[in-house]
Amino acid sequence: MYVKLCGLRTEADVAAAVSAGADAVGFVLTKSARRIDLDTAKRLVAAVPEGILTVGVFAGLPAEQAGELAVAAGVDAVQLHGADYQRPSFDALAHLPVKLIRATPLTPDTDVRVGAHGEDLLLLDSPIAGSGHRWELGTTRIEGHWLLAGGLDVHNVAAAIAQARPWGVDVSSGIESSRGVKDHGLIREFTAAAREA
Numbered sequence: 001m002y003v004k005l006c007g008l009r010t011e012a013d014v015a016a017a018v019s020a021g022a023d024a025v026g027f028v029l030t031k032s033a034r035r036i037d038l039d040t041a042k043r044l045v046a047a048v049p050e051g052i053l054t055v056g057v058f059a060g061l062p063a064e065q066a067g068e069l070a071v072a073a074g075v076d077a078v079q080l081h082g083a084d085y086q087r088p089s090f091d092a093l094a095h096l097p098v099k100l101i102r103a104t105p106l107t108p109d110t111d112v113r114v115g116a117h118g119e120d121l122l123l124l125d126s127p128i129a130g131s132g133h134r135w136e137l138g139t140t141r142i143e144g145h146w147l148l149a150g151g152l153d154v155h156n157v158a159a160a161i162a163q164a165r166p167w168g169v170d171v172s173s174g175i176e177s178s179r180g181v182k183d184h185g186l187i188r189e190f191t192a193a194a195r196e197a
Contacts, residue, residue, distance in 0.1 A: 003159065004026060006026030014048060024055055027041045032059075055076070063092045081103040147168040152174045154190050155170060182186075
């Protein structure tokens with residue numbers, strides 16, 4: 001099970017994620033309780049060992065601007081978060097040397113084909129990203145590399161994996177002691193619970 005830990009803000013957060021065995025770590029570079037500035041992002045990305053995917057997370061920014069920030073930060077991947085990002089946004093970033101992640105809420109109109117917008121990974125989130133709110137997983141079966149997110153925590157991740165059968169999971173609020181503050185014990189416990197599922 002592929003595990004992405006998102007919204008990391010400190011060197012200690014990164015060290016805990018690496019120690020726990022995360023496959024990917026996310027850094028939020030747009031408006032959020034978990035936002036970090038570009039200099040901090042560069043420093044944290046540099047602390048991540050090779051082999052762990054570093055992801056710049058963007059919402060509400062033009063795709064071109066997100067791409068510029070991602071390249072400046074040195075991340076391996078750009079996550080465009082929100083239903084507003086359609087195929088042209090991903091096409092605008094296709095020339096960059098980064099992976100592309102389409103993060104979107106699952107609605108009746110969501111195209112759940114991985115790669116439908118030119119992305120490498122699909123992330124299906126709750127309607128309110130980063131809120132910790134669970135959402136109806138439904139019975140949709142999705143093929144390919146996709147991540148389940150939204151309201152996941154140590155206590156429910158195994159059941160969510162069993163129900164949705166994702167390729168991987170993504171968590172942010174579910175590994176926090178308070179909004180925007182990561183709990184390093186929960187980072188370890190969540191990663192272990194996801195892997196055991």
